[in-house]
Amino acid sequence: MILAEKLTKRYDNGFIAVNELQLHVKKGDIYGFLGPNGAGKTTTIRMLTGLLTPSEGNIRINGMDLQEHVTNIKQYIGVLPESHGYYDWMTGTEYLTLFAELYGIAKEKRKLRVAEVLELVGLYDKSHIAVGQYSRGMRQRLGIAKAIVHEPAIIFLDEPTLGLDPQGQKDIQSIIRDLNTRHQITIFITSHLLKEISEICNRVAIVNRGKLVEEGEISTLLQGYREIIGVENPTLEEVFFYLTNKK
Numbered sequence: 001m002i003l004a005e006k007l008t009k010r011y012d013n014g015f016i017a018v019n020e021l022q023l024h025v026k027k028g029d030i031y032g033f034l035g036p037n038g039a040g041k042t043t044t045i046r047m048l049t050g051l052l053t054p055s056e057g058n059i060r061i062n063g064m065d066l067q068e069h070v071t072n073i074k075q076y077i078g079v080l081p082e083s084h085g086y087y088d089w090m091t092g093t094e095y096l097t098l099f100a101e102l103y104g105i106a107k108e109k110r111k112l113r114v115a116e117v118l119e120l121v122g123l124y125d126k127s128h129i130a131v132g133q134y135s136r137g138m139r140q141r142l143g144i145a146k147a148i149v150h151e152p153a154i155i156f157l158d159e160p161t162l163g164l165d166p167q168g169q170k171d172i173q174s175i176i177r178d179l180n181t182r183h184q185i186t187i188f189i190t191s192h193l194l195k196e197i198s199e200i201c202n203r204v205a206i207v208n209r210g211k212l213v214e215e216g217e218i219s220t221l222l223q224g225y226r227e228i229i230g231v232e233n234p235t236l237e238e239v240f241f242y243l244t245n246k247k
């Protein structure tokens with residue numbers, strides 16, 4: 001579904017933030033993209049979603065080259081960026097209706113689709129309140145609703161539970177599972193909460209200083225590092241620290 005080959009980003013100051021990354025996200029995955037601060041996760045998401053041009057390498061989404069078909073591909077993907085602004089004076093309904101319109105959803109379908117996504121993220125009851133009065137958890141849920149309003153096949157969630165309390169984290173996790181299982185959306189997610197990733201994802205990639213250090217099924221990965229780390233049942237956190245601290 002997403003195939004990135006030799007993906008590289010060299011910023012104008014010469015710094016190589018992403019270095020020949022090979023990624024393969026399969027249809028139906030909840031794919032965790034992990035790495036320490038500064039590893040290149042946001043830079044990668046920005047390239048995979050067509051916001052930043054790679055310095056080298058290529059990206060195929062649903063078999064289409066991203067550079068060549070960027071406009072078409074934007075209909076297939078939805079994004080919850082790491083940080084994003086809202087129009088605080090708008091209600092949840094107005095905000096989503098605006099994006100439904102920008103995505104070209106026909107006027108007669110907009111109202112129904114906006115109501116559907118509000119229901120899906122548990123904001124239906126709050127749809128008439130100004131976004132400025134939403135809690136952080138509600139804003140994140142609204143951000144997810146925005147990411148799915150045009151029925152994309154893949155969504156990219158950059159730290160969706162950052163700064164949320166445990167209940168807020170659980171709410172987002174259950175929305176993610178629901179989108180994946182009931183709505184067949186492939187999910188690409190970054191998070192520093194490794195327990196969260198091991199609970200909701202089936203596959204992960206671990207990056208460090210712009211380079212891929214591992215990719216695969218979580219269960220296979222954990223098994224593969226049993227002897228190397230010398231722990232009978234290593235957690236994702238133990239494997240992560242082993243891989244990102246090694247020289």
Ligand SMILES: Nc1ncnc2c1ncn2[C@@H]1O[C@H](COP(=O)(O)OP(=O)(O)OP(=O)(O)O)[C@@H](O)[C@H]1O
Nearest residue numbers: 011013015017035036037038039040041042043044
């Ligand atoms: N515009 C830029 N110019 C130069 N360097 C940049 C630019 N944007 C990001 N970087 C650097 O690229 C590296 C990767 O940044 P990026 O934001 O992709 O990391 P990240 O893995 O998302 O980090 P975090 O977990 O902290 O969000 C960092 O060292 C960052 O300082």
